[in-house]
Every structure is written in structure tokens, then in C-alpha cells.
Amino acid sequence: MTHHQAQTAIDELDPHGFQSESHGDHVIVDWRVLLAVLLALLFFTVLTTAASAAERWIAHEFMVTIPGWISVVGALTIAVIKATLVSMYFMQLRYDKPLNAIVFVFCLVALAIFLGFSALDLGARDLVYDYKGGVLTVGGNAQSVGQTGGHARLGPRVNTMNRNMVEYARQKFIDEHGGGEVGLAAWKAEMARHDAKHGVVHEGPVLSDANRSIRRTGITPHLYDESVPADEHAAHESNAGGGHGDADSSGDH
Amino acid sequence: MTTMETKTGGKSMPWESYHHEPHWRSASDEFDAAKLGMWLFLTTEVLLFAGIFCAYAIFRMLYPEAFANGSALLDVKFGFINTVVLLVSSFTVAMAVRCAQLNQQFWLKVNIYITLFCAALFVFIKFTFEYIPKWSEGKRPGAFFDYPFAHHPAEPLWWAVYYCGTGIHALHVLIGAGLLTWVLVRAHKGIYGPKNYTMVETSALYWHLVDLVWIFLFPLLYLIH
Structure with missing residues (x-):
């Protein structure tokens, strides 16, 4: 008990120093910032939905073939922007101790390795085995x-x-x-x-x-x-x- | 409600007498450790969903036509509405953390109520307009598949990815709503305030992750053809 009572610098009613502004690491995010982030997120949601609809409309109306990667890259870029906004402002990584952000970024690196190597493996098999190209692609x-081989299956046997x-x-x-x-x-x-x-x-x-x-x-x-x-x-x-x-x-x- | 007398007189809220556990040097250390623990847990959640995203990527590479056909059978309208619902709930839960930090007890509860309402709305829309009609039409995963108007033989696989991805996400919505209900009950007891808002913040982090996952599920399932 004497241990934390010795910490006389801590104000019992304000241990995180919100009022004194002495502890900068526990930030109370301004509600205007949060609202602006929400509006940005809603804007990007409308944008990505509209872009998808516009793409289909253009392809249909002008009888053009739009390459598939355009919608993939466009939609995922917007998703990454939205995710960055959520993690930086709503999840407060921007104001937090850097350790939390480092943990999260390392997790994303693991995610990238996981997805990247899986895609690389699948996409490049026909380069190694010519005969697998047709089947695997x-x-x-x-x-x-x-x-029905084996017994470990979910759902009905049809x-x-x-x-x-x-x-x-x-x-x-x-x-x-x-x-x-x-x-x-x-x-x-x-x-x-x-x-x-x-x-x-x-x-x-x-x-x-x-x-x-x-x-x-x-x-x-x-x-x-x-x-x-x-x-x-x-x-x-x-x-x-x-x-x-x-x-x-x-x-x- | 506890009814302690403070130095300044009047009734004190439970959060005012909050003391960190004795094995921590300070309340600040306790808070930081709890938050780091939540972040470590969130990384495992990200990697759980990574498996589903990986399955999506691989099967989309293998059966692009089946995924394009399956995606066309989803209604973008409901995906869009649910995205808005989750974004608003993320905002309100971030506001709830702010209210706890500022001792705005009434708005803390209001924000959590709105978040819980959004969670219920999300699940309601998901089941009423998506899962139940689709399942009854035979648009089901794997061996459950019974839809006579499919074009591509791998479309049951698309539905497997769809139900797994959105299903595990919906489960997280329910778990997050459960956590926030617990927070709400404790908020009614006056447990949270400027000295003690760790649980509000960590529950909010979990809720934001649910939002984060949906931010990727929505374009992948509904928008990309």
C-alpha cells in the first residue's frame, strides 16, 4: 500500500494527467476529429460503392471491357485508406505509445507474407510445371x-x-x-x-x-x-x- | 451504488475510489499493459480472418467466373447499409471512450446504447435480408448447395467462402455486443470515469476490429466482380 502512496506526483482524481496535460500519452481525442473521421469513412464508402456501380454502368453502356484488376485495386485501395483512418483515429494508434502500433504492423507483415506467398505459389506453379498450367489455373x-472419401466431412452426404x-x-x-x-x-x-x-x-x-x-x-x-x-x-x-x-x-x- | 463521502462533500462515484492492482507501479502502467494485451489479442483475430481472406484469394484465382457470378447474386444495397451501420457504431463507441475519460456519464451510456442498437441492426439486416432468403433459395455452401440457376460448378465454393467470412464476422459482432453490454451494465453502476476506463477502451478496440474486418469484407464480397 505504501508503494503507490509514495507516488505523490499522481493526482488521485486525475492519475492520467488529463487536466494538467502532463501525461501526453493518454489523449482524449477531440470529438470534432472523431466526427470528421466518421464523415471521411462514410464518404469513402459512398465513393467505393459508386465507383463499382459506375464501372458496371460504363462497361454495359459503352460495351467496353474494363480489366478486372481496376475494380480490385480501386476497391482495396479505398478499403486500406478506411482501415488506416479507423486504426489511427478510432483505435488511437496515432496518439498511442508506439509499441501498440509496432505490434499491429508486425501482424500486418505476417498477414502480407501469408497472403503473398500463397498467391505467389499458386500463380507461379505453371511456370515450373508446364503441364499443371491448364489444371491449376x-x-x-x-x-x-x-x-465420398473419408468420414470427416461437414454437412449431408449427397x-x-x-x-x-x-x-x-x-x-x-x-x-x-x-x-x-x-x-x-x-x-x-x-x-x-x-x-x-x-x-x-x-x-x-x-x-x-x-x-x-x-x-x-x-x-x-x-x-x-x-x-x-x-x-x-x-x-x-x-x-x-x-x-x-x-x-x-x-x-x- | 456506493455512497462514500468525498473530501468535497456529496456522493462519490465508484470510479473515483478506483485503485490499480498493487502489483502495478501506477494506474498508467496498468492501463498500458491492458491495452497492449488487447492489441496482442487483436493480432490473433486478424490472423484468424487472414485464413478466410487467403481462402478467398486462392479460390478466386482458381474460379474467377464462379466468384463473379456469386458476387452478382449479392445485393450491394444491404452491404452498403451494413457498412454505414458499423461505421456509425465505431464512431459512437469511440465517443463512449471519450465520455468516460471526461466523466460524461449520461453520454457514455447513450453512446454505448447507440452502438448496441447498431450491432442489433447489423445482425438483423444480415439475417432477414441476406442469410435467410439466400439459404431458402438454395444458395448454400458445399454439400448443402441446392440452387438450380448457377452457371459455374464452383459456385458452392463461393457460398462457402461467403458464409464463413460473413458468419465468423457476424459472430464477432455478437461477441462485441456482449462485451459492450457488460460495459453498459457496469457504466450504469458508475464504475467508469477518468480514473478507470480501461475496459471501455479495450472493448472499443475489439469493436473497431470488427469494423476493420467488415471494411475489407464489403468490397471483396459485394463490390469486386
Whole structure:
């Protein structure tokens, strides 16, 4: 008890020295600063949302293909600015003892190593193994769901008859709506309505996407073999224009 | 409420009699150590979300079409509203810390109430307009997937990343709201003031981290196509 009573320099009602301004490390941030930071954050939120909408509108209106990296770099730059504002002013790193900021920056360095090396590894495998380029860049055939190996899996066991989940769900809808030609017609009508609603249609350069920012060497092998009707297959390829790289590799299968 | 008499007379608030634990040299040291501890914990939280961001980056590299299609199925409107809600709550919780430092007891409580309201609003919007409709339409992760209008076979994977990312974030919103509720209860007892606001500040730091994660989740999931 005598220990802290010996610290006579500390004012019992004001131990951090807010009133005397003697301890500069415990800052009370001005409410006008906090409000300005909030307004800046809201402004950047509107900006990034508007930029995303504007990008889609320009691509659609002027029929131009905007490279995918533009939206990625733009949106993430704004996100980093917002995160910096939050950590410096709301989390007070700017006014704090430097140790807290150092801890946080080291954490971000670890994060950068983690994300950077993962991306580097995945993006550069085809430089080492030429034959892996096609498979690794585009991905697998997503059919492992039907092959239930091992017991450690989350969720239901679904026997998809070796179809992938997307085709399985599609077939289920067709079967529930009369099956065969009737069901297929119902599905196509509903699919067209759905695409129009969400703007997912791939006719011409409507959407910019990441496809145009990375190298692609071909479609996933055997992706649409057998399980999709022939006319549907053709429709899919004609829809896939706009530099998806599907058309030039259609001879693969 | 304790009813001690102060030197100046009148009733004293509990925070006025706050003493740091005896193993600390001063209240300032105790505060700094608690804050550093919170920051160390926050780094582990960042690395938890780093795994999700890494999964997003890798699967987006592998299946860019699936991620573009999946992203188009999200409604930017709700993502935007929830971003605004979280930013406002971050502001109010920063104001709460300020009020505790300045002994503005009434506004301390008001700011925490607003923050808690924002937390509830965020979760309400998330579930009512996003999770529940999407899940019932079959837009589900992995083996739960049952959506007949997908284009790309990897779209269940997109939904897995979406539900994991936003789900773990929503869990953090709930945990943060729980922490702030505890702070609010104690604030009603007059425990926080210029001599003792460590718990207000560390809870606020946690809440800001929740905001920080959403600042990245929002553009990655909703805006980038």
C-alpha cells in the first residue's frame, strides 16, 4: 500500500494527467476529429460503392471491357485508406505509445507474407510445371462431392451421381417440374428470368471480371461432358464470349 | 451504488475510489499493459480472418467466373447499409471512450446504447435480408448447395467462402455486443470515469476490429466482380 502512496506526483482524481496535460500519452481525442473521421469513412464508402456501380454502368453502356484488376485495386485501395483512418483515429494508434502500433504492423507483415506467398505459389506453379498450367489455373472439375472419401466431412452426404453440385441442383429442379423436356423448358424460362434479374448474362462484355486480369489456358477438362444436353452445351459456349477463353479451347473434348 | 463521502462533500462515484492492482507501479502502467494485451489479442483475430481472406484469394484465382457470378447474386444495397451501420457504431463507441475519460456519464451510456442498437441492426439486416432468403433459395455452401440457376460448378465454393467470412464476422459482432453490454451494465453502476476506463477502451478496440474486418469484407464480397 505504501508503494503507490509514495507516488505523490499522481493526482488521485486525475492519475492520467488529463487536466494538467502532463501525461501526453493518454489523449482524449477531440470529438470534432472523431466526427470528421466518421464523415471521411462514410464518404469513402459512398465513393467505393459508386465507383463499382459506375464501372458496371460504363462497361454495359459503352460495351467496353474494363480489366478486372481496376475494380480490385480501386476497391482495396479505398478499403486500406478506411482501415488506416479507423486504426489511427478510432483505435488511437496515432496518439498511442508506439509499441501498440509496432505490434499491429508486425501482424500486418505476417498477414502480407501469408497472403503473398500463397498467391505467389499458386500463380507461379505453371511456370515450373508446364503441364499443371491448364489444371491449376482453371481449377479442378468440382466433382469430388459425388466421391465420398473419408468420414470427416461437414454437412449431408449427397449422392450426386458423379455430377457436380450445380448440375445436381439443376437436375433436381428439372425433375421437380415435370422432368424431361417439360422440366427443361421450365428451367430455361426460370433461368432466363433469373439472369435478367441479376445481370449474370454472359452475352458480350457486360461484366468485367477477374478472368481478364489473369492468364487462362483452357477450360476445365470434361466440365460439360454428357451431363448437359447438347443444345445447352452450345448455348453455353456462345454465351461465354468476351474473352473467357472458352471458345478457343472447345476442341479439347 | 456506493455512497462514500468525498473530501468535497456529496456522493462519490465508484470510479473515483478506483485503485490499480498493487502489483502495478501506477494506474498508467496498468492501463498500458491492458491495452497492449488487447492489441496482442487483436493480432490473433486478424490472423484468424487472414485464413478466410487467403481462402478467398486462392479460390478466386482458381474460379474467377464462379466468384463473379456469386458476387452478382449479392445485393450491394444491404452491404452498403451494413457498412454505414458499423461505421456509425465505431464512431459512437469511440465517443463512449471519450465520455468516460471526461466523466460524461449520461453520454457514455447513450453512446454505448447507440452502438448496441447498431450491432442489433447489423445482425438483423444480415439475417432477414441476406442469410435467410439466400439459404431458402438454395444458395448454400458445399454439400448443402441446392440452387438450380448457377452457371459455374464452383459456385458452392463461393457460398462457402461467403458464409464463413460473413458468419465468423457476424459472430464477432455478437461477441462485441456482449462485451459492450457488460460495459453498459457496469457504466450504469458508475464504475467508469477518468480514473478507470480501461475496459471501455479495450472493448472499443475489439469493436473497431470488427469494423476493420467488415471494411475489407464489403468490397471483396459485394463490390469486386
